[in-house]
Structure formats: structure tokens, C-alpha cells
Amino acid sequence: MTGRDDRRRDYLALAISLAIGVLFTYAGADKLRDPLQFADSIAAFAMLPAVSINLLALGLPPFEIACGLLMLAPRTRRVGALALALTAMVFFSALVSALARGLTLDCGCFGVGAPSRPRMWLESGLNIALLAGSLMVYLRSTPLPRPQARPAEA
Amino acid sequence: MSSPASTPRLDPDRPPEGNNLRRQVVRDLGLVALLAIASLAAGLVINHYSSQPLPLVYRTPEQRFDAELTTLVAAPPFKIAPAATVGLPEFRATVDGKRALVLDARPSLFFEQGHVPGAFNLSRQDFARDYRRLSPTLKAAVDRPIVVYCSGGDCHDSHLVANALLTLGFSNVSIFTGGWEVWSAAGLPAATGSAP
Numbered sequence: 001m002t003g004r005d006d007r008r009r010d011y012l013a014l015a016i017s018l019a020i021g022v023l024f025t026y027a028g029a030d031k032l033r034d035p036l037q038f039a040d041s042i043a044a045f046a047m048l049p050a051v052s053i054n055l056l057a058l059g060l061p062p063f064e065i066a067c068g069l070l071m072l073a074p075r076t077r078r079v080g081a082l083a084l085a086l087t088a089m090v091f092f093s094a095l096v097s098a099l100a101r102g103l104t105l106d107c108g109c110f111g112v113g114a115p116s117r118p119r120m121w122l123e124s125g126l127n128i129a130l131l132a133g134s135l136m137v138y139l140r141s142t143p144l145p146r147p148q149a150r151p152a153e154a
Numbered sequence: 155m156s157s158p159a160s161t162p163r164l165d166p167d168r169p170p171e172g173n174n175l176r177r178q179v180v181r182d183l184g185l186v187a188l189l190a191i192a193s194l195a196a197g198l199v200i201n202h203y204s205s206q207p208l209p210l211v212y213r214t215p216e217q218r219f220d221a222e223l224t225t226l227v228a229a230p231p232f233k234i235a236p237a238a239t240v241g242l243p244e245f246r247a248t249v250d251g252k253r254a255l256v257l258d259a260r261p262s263l264f265f266e267q268g269h270v271p272g273a274f275n276l277s278r279q280d281f282a283r284d285y286r287r288l289s290p291t292l293k294a295a296v297d298r299p300i301v302v303y304c305s306g307g308d309c310h311d312s313h314l315v316a317n318a319l320l321t322l323g324f325s326n327v328s329i330f331t332g333g334w335e336v337w338s339a340a341g342l343p344a345a346t347g348s349a350p
Binding site: 032035036039040043050051053054055057058059060061062063066067070078079082083086104112114115138142 | 175178179182183185186189190192193194196197198200201204206208209210211212213214215263264305307309335
């Protein structure tokens with residue numbers, strides 16, 4: 001891997017982290033406007049007991065906003081990326097489980113919409129992309145051992 | 155002066171290896187957990203100062219609807235036979251012939267984006283408020299046929315609103331189960347905005 005490739009990947013990770021940061025900040029702010037609607041969306045998954053639904057509906061929007069903002073600053077990006085990777089993984093698992101159980105619902109992930117299975121598939125795909133993007137940002141922000149470049153052979 | 159081999163490197167950019175990397179991931183997971191706790195606390199504080207705070211334990215739309223209905227009628231709701239259902243041909247003939255009062259049980263946001271021409275918005279979400287607003291129209295239709303619809307598919311807002319109307323004394327209430335989904339998929343006329 002050359003230094004040029006490395007730099008290109010750093011720029012790509014920066015662009016991805018800014019895009020994901022803005023997306024989650026927006027998604028969190030949107031959920032914060034109508035927590036009741038979001039609680040109904042969570043309940044539609046039929047996975048959680050009633051005592052935890054409203055707590056999740058109240059806690060997740062500030063969490064998404066905080067993670068989105070953490071993604072925007074270089075020093076905090078690593079923690080934000082890990083948190084969003086876990087969040088995307090949870091959303092994806094919940095959506096796939098609902099699809100497997102034959103449910104048609106509005107996941108409430110990125111704004112309110114009519115319940116629709118094609119949209120659920122689309123949002124599952126989006127969550128996979130967000131998971132991949134967040135993991136890439138996390139790994140780029142974590143100083144991993146990298147192989148040394150071999151000296152050019154004579 | 156010690157030799158380079160015996161001096162530990164204190165370079166912050168030095169890649170952590172093995173246990174160090176694992177420790178860093180565990181530390182990051184700990185920070186994520188702290189962030190989750192802080193977010194929950196922030197959410198509870200925001201909810202406390204909200205104009206319409208959520209109760210800590212979730213109540214289903216049916217439970218909330220029951221509670222709202224008791225502000226309109228003293229009798230316990232839903233101790234009645236469920237409303238009849240109609241298909242698209244029958245519903246279309248009713249709409250075309252203006253033979254019934256048509257009610258849209260979806261939230262106002264969706265009603266404004268598109269609804270069956272001539273339908274009034276009696277949403278499940280804001281039932282008591284909409285019921286009071288439409289009171290003159292509804293009272294004039296107490297003995298007329300009423301057809302309620304919602305999004306279609308698995309939506310049950312139309313069932314809740316129809317049963318509430320039966321509880322409130324309306325005798326001829328039925329449900330168009332295909333809802334807006336079937337109506338719009340058939341390419342039938344649509345109206346937009348808050349007016350019928």
C-alpha cells in the first residue's frame with residue numbers, strides 16, 4: 001500500500017464520516033420532534049417489552065445526535081463510529097427479524113412514512129451500508145499495525 | 155543513556171498491537187456505554203420539560219385511543235360487534251354516488267398528501283380533537299351510511315375509528331379494508347390538502 005493510497009483512503013473515511021454524521025444528527029433530531037410516533041414504530045417490531053419501549057424512544061434520538069456530532073470532530077470520531085456501527089447493526093437485525101416474521105411496518109429510522117415492505121428492504125440495505133461505512137471510519141481512526149512498505153527491488 | 159532497544163517508545167502514533175488493540179476496543183465500548191447512559195438521561199430530561207411528555211411505560215395506540223374515547227363517552231368502548239367491511243367496487247360506487255359519509259382515519263399529514271375525494275379526516279391519532287371539529291358533519295350523518303378507511307394492508311386505524319363511532323351511537327358504519335393503498339393503486343381520483 002503506498003502513501004498515496006493511504007491518503008486517498010483517509011479522505012474517503014473523512015467524507016464517509018461527515019456524511020454519516022450529518023445523516024444521524026438529522027435522523028436523531030427528527031425522532032426527537034415526535035417521540036410518541038417513534039415509540040409506536042419501535043412497538044411495531046414486537047420485540048421489546050412495554051417497559052423498555054418509551055425509554056428507548058426517549059434515549060435513542062439524543063444518542064444518535066451525539067454520535068452524529070462525534071463523527072464530525074477528528075478526536076471523537078472513533079467512538080462515534082463504533083457507536084453508530086453498533087446502532088446500524090441493531091437496526092439491521094430488527095428489520096431483518098421483522099421481515100422474516102412477515103411484518104409490514106414503518107421502521108421510523110429516517111423519518112415517518114407509510115408502512116411498506118419494499119421500504120423495509122431498502123432501509124435494511126441502507127443500514128448495511130452505514131454499518132460498513134462506520135466500521136471503515138472506526139478502523140481508519142484506530143491506529144492498527146500496518147505492514148511496512150517493501151523497499152523497491154533492484 | 156540507555157540503548158534504543160531498552161527504551162520503550164512513547165510515540166502516540168505507534169500502532170498498538172495485540173493486547174493494546176483489544177484494550178482500546180474495550181475502552182471504546184465503555185465510552186459508547188457511557189454515551190448511551192448520558193443520552194438516556196438527556197432524553198428523560200427533555201421529556202420532563204416537554205409539552206406532551208411520554209409516560210415511562212408504553213401504551214399501545216388502542217390503549218391511548220380507549221383513554222381518549224372516554225373523554226367523549228362515558229360507556230366502556232368496544233363492547234359491540236365489529237363494523238362490516240366493503241371492497242373496492244362497492245366503495246367506489248358509494249363515493250361516486252355520494253351515498254355515504256367517507257372518513258379517512260390516517261394522520262392529517264398523510265390525508266393532506268392525498269385522500270379519496272369528498273372524504274373527511276377523522277384521524278385515529280387525534281380522534282377526540284377531530285371528532286369535535288367534525289361534530290356538525292357527523293351529527294348530520296348519524297343515520298346515514300359511514301365508510302372509514304386508512305392506509306390499507308395491515309393498518310387498523312379504520313377498525314378503531316369505526317368501532318369508536320359505533321360506540322358513540324352511529325349505527326351504519328363500515329370499513330373499506332383496501333384503504334388508500336388499493337384506491338391509489340387503482341388509479342382512481344385523489345384530492346389533496348386539508349379540505350374534503
